[in-house]
Amino acid sequence: xxxxxxxxxxxxxxxxxLVAYAIDSLIGFIVGGxxxxxxxxxxxxxxxxxxxxxxxxxxxxxxxxxxxxxxxFVLITYxxxxxxxKMLLRLQVITKDGDWTFINILYRETIGRFLSGxxxxxxxxxxxTEKNQGFHDMLSDTCVVYKDMINAAxxxxxxxxxxxxxxxxxxxxxxxxxxxxxxVVPEPVGQENVVSQENVVSQEAVITESxxxx
Numbered sequence: 001x002x003x004x005x006x007x008x009x010x011x012x013x014x015x016x017x018l019v020a021y022a023i024d025s026l027i028g029f030i031v032g033g034x035x036x037x038x039x040x041x042x043x044x045x046x047x048x049x050x051x052x053x054x055x056x057x058x059x060x061x062x063x064x065x066x067x068x069x070x071x072x073f074v075l076i077t078y079x080x081x082x083x084x085x086k087m088l089l090r091l092q093v094i095t096k097d098g099d100w101t102f103i104n105i106l107y108r109e110t111i112g113r114f115l116s117g118x119x120x121x122x123x124x125x126x127x128x129t130e131k132n133q134g135f136h137d138m139l140s141d142t143c144v145v146y147k148d149m150i151n152a153a154x155x156x157x158x159x160x161x162x163x164x165x166x167x168x169x170x171x172x173x174x175x176x177x178x179x180x181x182x183x184v185v186p187e188p189v190g191q192e193n194v195v196s197q198e199n200v201v202s203q204e205a206v207i208t209e210s211x212x213x214x
Contacts, residue, residue, distance in 0.1 A: 009145040011132040012091050014123075017144055023085030028069040035068030036061050073109040078102055082147075090147045097141070104140050112136025 039061045043050040054060040076083050081100075082092045095104070113136050116122025122135030131143050 008150050009094070009143075010149045012089075012144045012146060013132055014126045016089050016091065017126060017132075018123075020083065020085035020089050020091055023088065024073065024083045027084055028072045031072045032065035032067075032069035035071075036065035039064055070110060073113075074102075074106050077109065078105045086144070090149075091144055092147045093142050093144055095140075095142050099141075104142075108136050108140035108142060112139045115139070 039050050043061060050060045052059060054063055058066075073083065077093055078100075080087075081094070086092060112122075116125075116135040125138075126132045126134045129138075131137075133143060137143060
Protein backbone atom coordinates (compact mmCIF):
# COMPACT_ATOMS: atom_id res chain seq x y z
CA UNK A 1 0.00 0.00 0.00
CA UNK A 2 2.74 2.63 0.72
CA UNK A 3 4.28 2.08 -2.73
CA UNK A 4 0.89 2.53 -4.38
CA UNK A 5 0.23 5.74 -2.48
CA UNK A 6 3.69 7.05 -3.38
CA UNK A 7 3.20 6.30 -7.08
CA UNK A 8 -0.18 7.96 -6.86
CA UNK A 9 1.37 11.38 -6.19
CA UNK A 10 1.53 14.01 -8.93
CA UNK A 11 5.16 15.04 -9.42
CA UNK A 12 5.85 18.68 -10.21
CA UNK A 13 7.27 19.38 -13.66
CA UNK A 14 10.16 21.53 -14.79
CA UNK A 15 8.39 24.86 -15.35
CA UNK A 16 6.41 24.99 -12.05
CA UNK A 17 9.61 24.20 -10.19
CA LEU A 18 11.49 26.83 -12.21
CA VAL A 19 8.94 29.50 -11.25
CA ALA A 20 9.08 28.45 -7.59
CA TYR A 21 12.88 28.49 -7.60
CA ALA A 22 12.97 31.95 -9.18
CA ILE A 23 10.71 33.28 -6.41
CA ASP A 24 12.75 31.57 -3.72
CA SER A 25 16.03 32.84 -5.20
CA LEU A 26 14.74 36.40 -4.98
CA ILE A 27 13.65 35.88 -1.37
CA GLY A 28 16.95 34.17 -0.51
CA PHE A 29 18.88 37.04 -2.10
CA ILE A 30 16.98 39.52 0.08
CA VAL A 31 17.63 37.42 3.21
CA GLY A 32 21.33 37.17 2.37
CA GLY A 33 21.49 40.92 1.84
CA UNK A 34 19.92 41.59 5.22
CA UNK A 35 22.34 39.19 6.95
CA UNK A 36 25.47 40.71 5.40
CA UNK A 37 24.33 44.34 5.75
CA UNK A 38 25.97 44.91 9.19
CA UNK A 39 29.28 43.55 7.87
CA UNK A 40 29.07 45.75 4.78
CA UNK A 41 28.48 48.79 6.99
CA UNK A 42 31.43 47.79 9.16
CA UNK A 43 33.62 47.44 6.07
CA UNK A 44 32.54 50.89 4.92
CA UNK A 45 33.43 52.41 8.27
CA UNK A 46 36.97 51.08 8.33
CA UNK A 47 37.12 47.28 8.53
CA UNK A 48 38.38 46.89 4.98
CA UNK A 49 39.58 43.36 5.75
CA UNK A 50 35.98 42.20 5.40
CA UNK A 51 36.16 43.10 1.70
CA UNK A 52 39.40 41.25 1.00
CA UNK A 53 39.50 37.72 -0.39
CA UNK A 54 38.45 35.21 2.23
CA UNK A 55 37.74 32.02 0.26
CA UNK A 56 39.23 32.05 -3.23
CA UNK A 57 37.98 35.32 -4.78
CA UNK A 58 35.05 35.69 -2.37
CA UNK A 59 35.21 38.10 0.55
CA UNK A 60 33.99 37.43 4.06
CA UNK A 61 30.90 39.52 3.30
CA UNK A 62 30.11 37.36 0.27
CA UNK A 63 30.42 34.18 2.37
CA UNK A 64 28.08 35.57 5.03
CA UNK A 65 25.54 36.52 2.36
CA UNK A 66 25.73 33.01 0.87
CA UNK A 67 25.22 31.43 4.29
CA UNK A 68 22.15 33.61 4.84
CA UNK A 69 20.68 32.61 1.48
CA UNK A 70 21.35 28.90 1.99
CA UNK A 71 19.92 29.09 5.50
CA UNK A 72 16.63 30.27 4.03
CA PHE A 73 16.37 27.24 1.74
CA VAL A 74 17.58 24.72 4.33
CA LEU A 75 15.57 25.85 7.35
CA ILE A 76 12.22 26.44 5.66
CA THR A 77 12.50 23.20 3.68
CA TYR A 78 13.41 21.21 6.79
CA UNK A 79 10.67 22.59 9.04
CA UNK A 80 7.87 23.16 6.49
CA UNK A 81 8.77 20.61 3.76
CA UNK A 82 8.35 23.47 1.30
CA UNK A 83 9.46 27.05 0.55
CA UNK A 84 7.57 30.29 0.01
CA UNK A 85 7.85 29.89 -3.74
CA LYS A 86 6.62 26.30 -3.59
CA MET A 87 3.74 27.33 -1.31
CA LEU A 88 2.42 29.68 -4.00
CA LEU A 89 2.32 26.78 -6.46
CA ARG A 90 1.14 24.27 -3.80
CA LEU A 91 4.29 22.16 -4.02
CA GLN A 92 6.08 20.25 -1.30
CA VAL A 93 9.22 18.16 -0.88
CA ILE A 94 8.89 14.51 0.15
CA THR A 95 11.31 11.64 0.68
CA LYS A 96 10.85 8.15 -0.67
CA ASP A 97 11.27 6.31 2.65
CA GLY A 98 10.04 9.10 4.92
CA ASP A 99 13.51 9.61 6.41
CA TRP A 100 13.55 13.39 6.94
CA THR A 101 16.82 14.56 8.48
CA PHE A 102 18.53 17.95 8.69
CA ILE A 103 21.75 16.57 7.21
CA ASN A 104 19.88 15.22 4.19
CA ILE A 105 18.20 18.57 3.51
CA LEU A 106 21.47 20.45 4.07
CA TYR A 107 23.18 18.15 1.57
CA ARG A 108 20.34 18.69 -0.92
CA GLU A 109 20.38 22.49 -0.73
CA THR A 110 24.19 22.90 -0.83
CA ILE A 111 26.22 20.21 -2.57
CA GLY A 112 23.21 18.88 -4.45
CA ARG A 113 22.27 22.25 -5.92
CA PHE A 114 25.91 23.01 -6.72
CA LEU A 115 26.15 19.83 -8.79
CA SER A 116 22.78 20.48 -10.45
CA GLY A 117 23.95 23.99 -11.36
CA UNK A 118 26.95 22.78 -13.37
CA UNK A 119 25.84 23.64 -16.92
CA UNK A 120 22.29 23.31 -15.52
CA UNK A 121 22.36 19.63 -16.51
CA UNK A 122 21.06 18.60 -13.09
CA UNK A 123 18.01 20.82 -13.47
CA UNK A 124 17.34 19.75 -17.06
CA UNK A 125 17.22 16.16 -15.78
CA UNK A 126 13.84 17.04 -14.24
CA UNK A 127 12.35 16.85 -17.73
CA UNK A 128 13.78 13.40 -18.50
CA THR A 129 13.27 11.46 -15.25
CA GLU A 130 10.15 9.51 -14.32
CA LYS A 131 9.55 11.35 -11.05
CA ASN A 132 10.82 14.71 -12.34
CA GLN A 133 13.94 14.59 -10.18
CA GLY A 134 16.97 16.81 -10.53
CA PHE A 135 20.46 15.73 -9.49
CA HIS A 136 19.95 17.28 -6.04
CA ASP A 137 16.74 15.23 -5.67
CA MET A 138 18.43 12.00 -6.71
CA LEU A 139 21.37 12.51 -4.35
CA SER A 140 19.10 13.18 -1.36
CA ASP A 141 16.33 10.75 -2.41
CA THR A 142 13.65 13.44 -2.54
CA CYS A 143 10.83 14.41 -4.89
CA VAL A 144 8.77 17.55 -5.39
CA VAL A 145 5.02 16.86 -5.64
CA TYR A 146 1.79 18.78 -5.73
CA LYS A 147 0.29 19.07 -2.28
CA ASP A 148 -2.98 17.15 -1.66
CA MET A 149 -3.26 16.03 -5.28
CA ILE A 150 -3.72 12.44 -6.49
CA ASN A 151 -3.00 11.13 -9.97
CA ALA A 152 -6.39 10.51 -11.60
CA ALA A 153 -4.90 7.89 -13.91
CA UNK A 154 -4.03 5.70 -10.92
CA UNK A 155 -7.19 6.27 -8.95
CA UNK A 156 -8.72 3.06 -10.35
CA UNK A 157 -5.68 1.11 -9.15
CA UNK A 158 -6.11 2.42 -5.63
CA UNK A 159 -9.76 1.40 -5.25
CA UNK A 160 -9.34 -2.38 -5.90
CA UNK A 161 -6.40 -2.43 -3.49
CA UNK A 162 -8.59 -0.98 -0.76
CA UNK A 163 -11.72 -2.97 -1.65
CA UNK A 164 -10.85 -5.94 0.57
CA UNK A 165 -9.64 -3.76 3.41
CA UNK A 166 -11.30 -2.09 6.39
CA UNK A 167 -13.95 -0.38 4.23
CA UNK A 168 -15.52 -3.67 3.11
CA UNK A 169 -15.31 -5.09 6.63
CA UNK A 170 -17.09 -2.04 7.98
CA UNK A 171 -19.82 -2.36 5.34
CA UNK A 172 -20.28 -6.04 6.19
CA UNK A 173 -20.50 -5.19 9.88
CA UNK A 174 -23.12 -2.54 9.23
CA UNK A 175 -25.13 -4.93 7.01
CA UNK A 176 -24.99 -7.75 9.53
CA UNK A 177 -26.01 -5.39 12.31
CA UNK A 178 -29.04 -4.22 10.36
CA UNK A 179 -30.04 -7.82 9.64
CA UNK A 180 -29.86 -8.66 13.31
CA UNK A 181 -32.02 -5.68 14.13
CA UNK A 182 -34.58 -6.78 11.55
CA UNK A 183 -34.73 -10.41 12.69
CA VAL A 184 -34.86 -9.77 16.43
CA VAL A 185 -38.47 -9.93 17.68
CA PRO A 186 -39.13 -8.63 21.19
CA GLU A 187 -40.76 -11.09 23.55
CA PRO A 188 -44.28 -10.24 24.72
CA VAL A 189 -44.49 -8.70 28.12
CA GLY A 190 -45.73 -11.18 30.75
CA GLN A 191 -45.07 -14.30 28.68
CA GLU A 192 -43.23 -16.02 31.53
CA ASN A 193 -46.16 -15.32 33.87
CA VAL A 194 -48.58 -16.96 31.42
CA VAL A 195 -46.45 -20.10 31.20
CA SER A 196 -46.10 -20.34 34.97
CA GLN A 197 -49.88 -19.93 35.45
CA GLU A 198 -50.56 -22.80 32.99
CA ASN A 199 -48.13 -25.03 34.91
CA VAL A 200 -49.91 -24.23 38.22
CA VAL A 201 -53.33 -25.07 36.74
CA SER A 202 -52.09 -28.38 35.33
CA GLN A 203 -50.53 -29.30 38.69
CA GLU A 204 -53.77 -28.48 40.56
CA ALA A 205 -55.70 -30.67 38.13
CA VAL A 206 -53.38 -33.59 38.76
CA ILE A 207 -53.71 -33.18 42.53
CA THR A 208 -57.53 -33.10 42.27
CA GLU A 209 -57.63 -36.33 40.25
CA SER A 210 -55.39 -38.12 42.72
CA UNK A 211 -57.58 -37.08 45.61
CA UNK A 212 -60.72 -38.44 43.85
CA UNK A 213 -59.06 -41.80 43.18
CA UNK A 214 -58.25 -42.10 46.84
